[in-house]
Amino acid sequence: MSYLVLARKWRPLNFDQVVGQGPVVRILRNVISRKRVPHAMLFSGVRGVGKTTLARIMAKALNCESEAGELPCNECGSCREITAGTAVDLHEIDGASNRGIQEIRDLKENIRFLPSRNRYKIMIIDEVHMLTNEAFNALLKTLEEPPDHVIFMFATTEIHKIPVTILSRCQRYELKKVPFAELFQLFRKIAEAEKVTISDGALEMIAREAAGSIRDGLSLLDQVFSFGGEKMTDVDVSEVLGLVGSQVLGRLTAALLTEDLGAALKILDQVCTAGADLKRFTADLLHFVRGLIICRVSKAPGELLDGSDREIAEMTELAARQSAETLYQLFDLLLKGAAEMQYAPYPRLVLEMTFAKIVQSGQAAPIASLIARLDELLAAAGGDEQSPAPPRSSASFLPEKKNPEPVAADRADSLRISELPPAFTVRSRQAPDPADTVSPDDSAVMTGPAAEPPKDVRRDWDDFALYVGERKGWMAQIVKMCDSVRLKGNELRMKYEDSTHCPILQQADNLKVLTEFAQDFFQRELRLRISARGVGGGGNGGDETVALQEERMALRRDPLAQLVAEVFSGQVADVRTGPRSRESGAGPAREE
Ligand SMILES: [Zn+2]
Incomplete structure (x- = not known):
């Protein structure tokens, strides 16, 4: 038995099975139930979110022979033919390879005839933005006066390349990227059905990597399933896909924030040994720190972050131990390092030195706390100037250790003194x-x-x-x-x-x-x-x-x-x- 890729095996057959496109699905259901069918529909969105899948479900529902229940029924002859890809009245055209005027002329010739067995003749043109201007012009004539028995369905990833004249004659449905949580749930369901045991961490990695695209995620899942046994761990998945899990990123970030350069370099070494792409890894690290900042400043980080509840809880905990300034600075230094890596002959060294800089910067005191200290001293100057009030800065730059304040104070002193113009020494x-x-x-x-x-x-x-x-x-x-x-x-x-x-x-x-x-x-x-x-x-x-x-x-x-x-x-x-x-x-x- 040949292996059917997951994307085909799990292609939704009805509206219920469509993942992550709630609003559009609702509108399409209304179109069917109210029988107000537009002659041209345009589905737009990034790749792999279900544009042609929805078009096919819509085509089925429009031509379904069933009278009762929710359409499409997936039982009648028409539905079955469409599922099997043998329906005579459904024409799927790839706009990328049939982009010229001749193809559109053929299409126009075709639609002159009534459907041979169904209610509608349905033309699905995928990647419609690839059509030539002449082809669009030819199409426009048809869209201006469409025959009653014809329905056009266009799909595109680049809606801005479609002439306004065409757009204005279409009912438009904008598909969103599929949210992380829904991808995660879908992949878990598929893994269970396929009888593969896979860790949550691994599924999170795949869902994040899919970045909103179901098809991308399913093809990653295909790779993982075909790699191995019935039990897949985080480590397996990072090896197969060359991805780095959030736990590794979390440990690395924690090492940097606690100024443990040795530990940070060791984690980097492991990542390199595992064969991860360094630039990609740095980008992941930046995204992770961005996530920490969001966890630090937002009350509902889950709305902004792609991550499971567990991951977000862990990130929130790590972020809560830092001041926002610390995290900004960490991000800033990493971003500079990433930019330097872009053209560096030895990117790994650049990244290692970036880590060193981050650890070093943790040993400086923030200007804000120094200024606050100055203000306190100036305020207290009227009184006993020998014993100024100790600093009570809210913004300690250091990762909060057991006893951060005295350390911060010491470091503030050393920093300030080293910053003095050379003409002054303070004793x-x-x-x-x-x-x-x-x-x-x-x-x-x-x-x-x-x-x-x-x-x-x-x-x-x-x-x-x-x-x-x-x-x-x-x-x-x-x-x-x-x-x-x-x-x-x-x-x-x-x-x-x-x-x-x-x-x-x-x-x-x-x-x-x-x-x-x-x-x-x-x-x-x-x-x-x-x-x-x-x-x-x-x-x-x-x-x-x-x-x-x-x-x-x-x-x-x-x-x-x-x-x-x-x-x-x-x-x-x-x-x-x-x-x-x-x-x-x-x-x-x-x-x-
Ligand atoms: Zn049917």
């Missing part, structure tokens, strides 16, 4: 650095972070020029041109390279006005000393050292540095400038 507050106390003019340096930072003559010089500009435009121009400015005690020293700019500011009236501006702007008692290089002013020799010192002072006073010091209960210890600051591990270039 513990326990050991005050004498360098802080010997600075000449830093009375306002260590103010609390909540107070508005004092204006700095160097950093805020441009703002000062603007301030002057609002009051005396011409003066602002000269203020801006100042080449160097520094504060020595209460003396604000402005120095010009070009001596021509000085005299006008040095005039008593102007000097007085500018001094007032400076005092108002910088909010301190000031005297102004304006000089050109080489004309008056201090000796040139010490200038460079002084300038360097002042640059360091400005860096030390920078609000970012202050804030960082505050966050880590430390203080700015060393200020390094120039190339030495980029040497790591070198002795500290201490400020004098």
Whole structure:
């Protein structure tokens, strides 16, 4: 006895047996029961969802000789002939191989004659979008004035390729992809009927792989059945079909989230040994993580996911242990890895390094939690600044382990410190650095972070020029041109390279006005000393050292540095400038 493929053996014979097309089936039943039969029907949908199957059931029902009960009866001569494929009044035409005008002419010739035994002559044209324009035009004439005894049924996977003129003359039935759960149930029923014991996990894999297409699923099931014995496990099915089960994906994801790189690499090795296609596997992994995200954020993940209740329950449990941010980041890194794999000569290495990056990224703290920590510190800054409240971040990036918070805090510290610009190091507050106390003019340096930072003559010089500009435009121009400015005690020293700019500011009236501006702007008692290089002013020799010192002072006073010091209960210890600051591990270039 020859083997009949499952798709043919299990082809539905009546509307009841059609899987996953509830709404369309309901409409078609109404068409039959109300006897309002359109002359042209168009079934559209992806492959393997039952377009021609429904057309045939419809043809049977229209020509059924039975008077009672639900149609088609599948008992009468007409029904039997259609099932056997010998009905003279049913013509099935493959649009892909009969796409020219001659075929349509033959068809038109054919329909001129009345049906030889049935009520209707029925023309089923599959893949109708393949017809040529001329063929469509010829068909259109017939559709405009169809003979009463003719019914056209078209099936297509690409409805957009069909001319609107044809579409507008058809009753359209849009078939959906068959939902996962219905595929799963169907396959289980078939397996039982075929007396094959197959694990639920294996059936889930097949149902997922079928991606909504019954025919695809049945052909996978054919492969599995023909492979083996009467008992099929997940492992058998993954070997036969080269698929990876959700349990493997779950274990791999869990390993990545718990930062167990060794375990993750081992699972990958097993997958590769089993012969799975790596790109395909990566895509499955991405879909799995997407599923986790949906389980994490959705109250009814089953509506969005292809998976059995058991699978979704397992995924929900795994997802619940992670923050949504963790899962987004995991997806993001995997997606980047998948993109890199596309053109990589060694895709497996790319995937392995992607895993390494994921595990590493788990050791960083999320910016959100750091910002939250900063906010808390700033809020608490009015009180005891030595003991800031410990962070109570809701968004810990780490997979929740036994005791995640202290770990997160430690890591936040190390991350932030490694992110600092090279000019800053932060040291513990326990050991005050004498360098802080010997600075000449830093009375306002260590103010609390909540107070508005004092204006700095160097950093805020441009703002000062603007301030002057609002009051005396011409003066602002000269203020801006100042080449160097520094504060020595209460003396604000402005120095010009070009001596021509000085005299006008040095005039008593102007000097007085500018001094007032400076005092108002910088909010301190000031005297102004304006000089050109080489004309008056201090000796040139010490200038460079002084300038360097002042640059360091400005860096030390920078609000970012202050804030960082505050966050880590430390203080700015060393200020390094120039190339030495980029040497790591070198002795500290201490400020004098
Ligand atoms: Zn019948």
